[in-house]
Amino acid sequence: MKHVQDLMYEYLQGELDPVRAKQVQEHIASCNACFAELQVLKEGALLVRPLSRKPSEHRSEAYWHNFAVHVQQRVQQGPKKTVSTDPVRNKIESFLTYQPQRVLALVGGLAVLVALITIAPFRTVQEEQSLMLTEGSPAGGVMPVNAELSNYFRKSKILLIGLTNMTPPEGQTVDFRAESQTARKLIQQARVLEDQDIDNRSQQLIWALEKILIELANMEDRANLPDVELIRTGIRQENMLFKIRMAEAQQSHAMFSTADHKEIKQQ
Amino acid sequence: MPAAREREIILRIKEGSHEAFRELVEMHMRQAYDLAYGFVNDHDDAEDVAQEAFVKVFHSIKSFRGEAGFSTWLYRIVTNASLDRLKQRKRKTNRYVRIDNPESMQAMTSTAATDSIDLTMHMERALHELPTLQRAVVILRHIDGLSTRTVSEILQCSEGTVKTHLHRGLKKMRSLLQFVKEGTS
Numbered sequence A: 001m002k003h004v005q006d007l008m009y010e011y012l013q014g015e016l017d018p019v020r021a022k023q024v025q026e027h028i029a030s031c032n033a034c035f036a037e038l039q040v041l042k043e044g045a046l047l048v049r050p051l052s053r054k055p056s057e058h059r060s061e062a063y064w065h066n067f068a069v070h071v072q073q074r075v076q077q078g079p080k081k082t083v084s085t086d087p088v089r090n091k092i093e094s095f096l097t098y099q100p101q102r103v104l105a106l107v108g109g110l111a112v113l114v115a116l117i118t119i120a121p122f123r124t125v126q127e128e129q130s131l132m133l134t135e136g137s138p139a140g141g142v143m144p145v146n147a148e149l150s151n152y153f154r155k156s157k158i159l160l161i162g163l164t165n166m167t168p169p170e171g172q173t174v175d176f177r178a179e180s181q182t183a184r185k186l187i188q189q190a191r192v193l194e195d196q197d198i199d200n201r202s203q204q205l206i207w208a209l210e211k212i213l214i215e216l217a218n219m220e221d222r223a224n225l226p227d228v229e230l231i232r233t234g235i236r237q238e239n240m241l242f243k244i245r246m247a248e249a250q251q252s253h254a255m256f257s258t259a260d261h262k263e264i265k266q267q
Numbered sequence B: 001m002p003a004a005r006e007r008e009i010i011l012r013i014k015e016g017s018h019e020a021f022r023e024l025v026e027m028h029m030r031q032a033y034d035l036a037y038g039f040v041n042d043h044d045d046a047e048d049v050a051q052e053a054f055v056k057v058f059h060s061i062k063s064f065r066g067e068a069g070f071s072t073w074l075y076r077i078v079t080n081a082s083l084d085r086l087k088q089r090k091r092k093t094n095r096y097v098r099i100d101n102p103e104s105m106q107a108m109t110s111t112a113a114t115d116s117i118d119l120t121m122h123m124e125r126a127l128h129e130l131p132t133l134q135r136a137v138v139i140l141r142h143i144d145g146l147s148t149r150t151v152s153e154i155l156q157c158s159e160g161t162v163k164t165h166l167h168r169g170l171k172k173m174r175s176l177l178q179f180v181k182e183g184t185s
């Protein structure tokens, strides 16, 4: 039987069915590596115990009585100040809501723009990266959701490609400040996107990306090769670059099909 | 809470019922608070994060389609809000550890402070030494006892990734706490 790391935690917690549990037990009895691993895991699991008193129990009944009221007050204050009190954004939103004809025209125009950007040939990754780093606030809020999503995915892709292509010299640290900063900006941009009505698949990709971005944002200014490698492994395991390319294709398809639709209607 | 009842409440919220929203908050507020506290290790921050998460729930409930169950969705929102908070905090102080809320201080100085309080404190501190994903997995899977599958849904990663991070996290916790144990006894 192969090693049983995958089942060890469940085994310790008594979550395995009897047949499985017996297999694990037998393997451990005959495998030193798994036996040692199990001991370490067991000690860790025993040391980290659920808190004897739940944090919420530190709060009074009166506190919990008012909790929902406070939430509702916050709801009424508006979702996020940066979104709701921005007059430009509000105008755009009402424009999007009440003038579907003009929205279609706008989207059509943007589709052309995006096509131009997409097929702009031979721009190297490095150029794009420096371009991205000097760009202003990502959460500008003047683009419709599709375009903003595309923009977010494109920037993320460039960041991840840069990371996968990075070849730091053996045993030396890498300056990570630029990457961390970009990751932070992208996380902010994602927050704004998540507040809007985006499709499920994009939402999931944003979440998956966010985990990598958070790791990146939390990197020390000078990272070691193993840290970089860990993030790269994450990117590979989750097949991130492929997923982003798919999402980009989906976004531009969405734009083009909206534009096509409009042309048909006009005829 | 029966799933049918929850679905009904969510439907009513989507139709704009504040009453239903309030009911939903009251059903899940302690759960959200406990989870947030596990991440941020501070009562004021836990309150803020949990409330913020519910505000987000209210505004994005229309996009909730119910494939994963409401709790999973809520957990994901609370987890994201908590990680966000930690990141802001780290940027401010450039340090994770901050055990300065009144209760911890009291626990530390109280003569009745027992080993178990001590260990809890060290445990909370050690948890915050873990990398973000390891910490999230240790909290959700080990401390909160959620299934590997649910955790993978909350964190949007594979079950294999959950297991890997759990092992690494618990091993690291062991080495961190072993040191504490030897140092204090």
Ligand SMILES: [Zn+2]
Residues within 6 Å of the ligand: A002, A003, A004, A027, A031, A032, A033, A034, A035
């Ligand atoms: Zn083995």
